[in-house]
Amino acid sequence: MASNEIVFITGNVNKLNEVRMLLANDGAQKPSFTIRNMNLDLEEVQGANLEEIALTKCKEAVQKLPTGQAVFVEDTALCFDEFNGLPGAYIKWFVKSMGVEKVAQMLNGFENRGAKAVTTVVYADNKGEFHTFQGITAGTIVNTPRGSRTFGWDCIFQPNEGSGETYAEMAKEQKNLISQRGRAFAKLKMHLQGKS
Numbered sequence: 001m002a003s004n005e006i007v008f009i010t011g012n013v014n015k016l017n018e019v020r021m022l023l024a025n026d027g028a029q030k031p032s033f034t035i036r037n038m039n040l041d042l043e044e045v046q047g048a049n050l051e052e053i054a055l056t057k058c059k060e061a062v063q064k065l066p067t068g069q070a071v072f073v074e075d076t077a078l079c080f081d082e083f084n085g086l087p088g089a090y091i092k093w094f095v096k097s098m099g100v101e102k103v104a105q106m107l108n109g110f111e112n113r114g115a116k117a118v119t120t121v122v123y124a125d126n127k128g129e130f131h132t133f134q135g136i137t138a139g140t141i142v143n144t145p146r147g148s149r150t151f152g153w154d155c156i157f158q159p160n161e162g163s164g165e166t167y168a169e170m171a172k173e174q175k176n177l178i179s180q181r182g183r184a185f186a187k188l189k190m191h192l193q194g195k196s
């Protein structure tokens, strides 16, 4: 295994595609690193804050990999302002059980449809030290899904900084520029390049 190889543990192919774009070698990148995906079922603790959930995932990943293997995981939450942050990290199970239409409808009758998308990345370096990076994007949960249905709740989240489109209506490059994942991985990239 190459020493500059970093393992990204995820079972989510949409995440993996975005992260590969976000960490792509732009030529100027020194030192260079490569990303290898593994799909391990890692525990996602309940009742914990977002940093704890991602840290627990990463600690378990370290235990399952050979000593000295650099690895990162990420956990992404969708937090409704009106519900004091819920569904948060549980959004996966809401979307899976109810479908995105009903997730959007949960806010019907409330004035505040504000939400925050949050990606928390935890990177364990080859010395086994943990580093946490978080990206947050504020937006609105639209009434009716709009755009492609490829990725979870992209079709109901309209970021405040965009031009009124949901994530699912945007080109991937545009989403990456303003997304919570784009922000979190920009921080990881800076760290890997020794700039933070």
Ligand SMILES: O=c1[nH]c(=O)c2ncn([C@@H]3O[C@H](COP(=O)(O)OP(=O)(O)OP(=O)(O)O)[C@@H](O)[C@H]3O)c2[nH]1
Residues within 6 Å of the ligand: 009, 010, 011, 012, 015, 044, 074, 075, 076, 077, 089, 091, 092, 093, 095, 151, 152, 153, 154, 155, 167, 181
């Ligand atoms: O529309 C979306 N736009 C995004 O940008 C995005 N990022 C994550 N998600 C979904 O939100 C839940 C997070 O749960 P999650 O972080 O535990 O992911 P996961 O279990 O699918 O993968 P992993 O834990 O193996 O990495 C899962 O349902 C993901 O599909 C997104 N949906």
Ligand SMILES: [Mg+2]
Residues within 6 Å of the ligand: 044
């Ligand atoms: Mg998960």
